[in-house]
Amino acid sequence: MEKTKVTKRSMLSFGLKTLETYKQLSRQLAALSGAKELTNRDAFLIALMWGFKNGSGPVDSFVKSPTGVRLEFLKDEDIALMAAVQLAVTKDPESLLDFDQRLDLAERYAETGILLLGKMLDEPGDFARAFAAEIMSMAGEQAALAQE
Numbered sequence: 001m002e003k004t005k006v007t008k009r010s011m012l013s014f015g016l017k018t019l020e021t022y023k024q025l026s027r028q029l030a031a032l033s034g035a036k037e038l039t040n041r042d043a044f045l046i047a048l049m050w051g052f053k054n055g056s057g058p059v060d061s062f063v064k065s066p067t068g069v070r071l072e073f074l075k076d077e078d079i080a081l082m083a084a085v086q087l088a089v090t091k092d093p094e095s096l097l098d099f100d101q102r103l104d105l106a107e108r109y110a111e112t113g114i115l116l117l118g119k120m121l122d123e124p125g126d127f128a129r130a131f132a133a134e135i136m137s138m139a140g141e142q143a144a145l146a147q148e
C-alpha cells in the first residue's frame with residue numbers, strides 16, 4: 001500500500017509516559033462494547049481526535065515508547081483523517097505531500113488527547129459513560145450545524 005512507501009517509519013508511537021493511560025483508556029472504552037480491550041489503532045485514533053477537538057494544539061515533543069500502531073494496520077480512512085488534521089493545522093494543501101509531517105502531527109495530537117483523557121480517567125465517576133455522553137453531545141452539535 002502506498003502509505004508505507006512514502007516513509008521509512010513503520011509505526012505511530014505512543015508516549016512513554018502515557019502508555020499506561022492508553023491501556024486504561026482501552027479497557028474502559030472496551031467495556032462499553034463488551035470487548036476485552038480496544039486495539040492500539042482504535043485507542044490512538046480516539047486520542048488523536050480528542051486532542052485535536054479539545055486541546056490547545058499538539059504537544060511540542062514527547063518521549064516515544066516502543067509501542068504504538070503499526071502503519072500496516074491503518075485503514076485508508078485513518079490516513080484520510082490524519083490528512084484532514086494536517087490540512088486544518090497547516091492550511092497548506094502542499095503539506096499533504098509530506099507524509100512524515102502527517103504522522104508527526106498525528107502522534108503529537110494523540111499525545112495531547114491522551115493527556116486530556118488521562119485527566120478524565122482520574123476524575124470520580126464512570127469514565128466510559130461520561131465519555132460516551134461527551135461524544136453524543138459533540139455529535140448533536142455537529143448535526144445542528146449541518147441543519148443550519
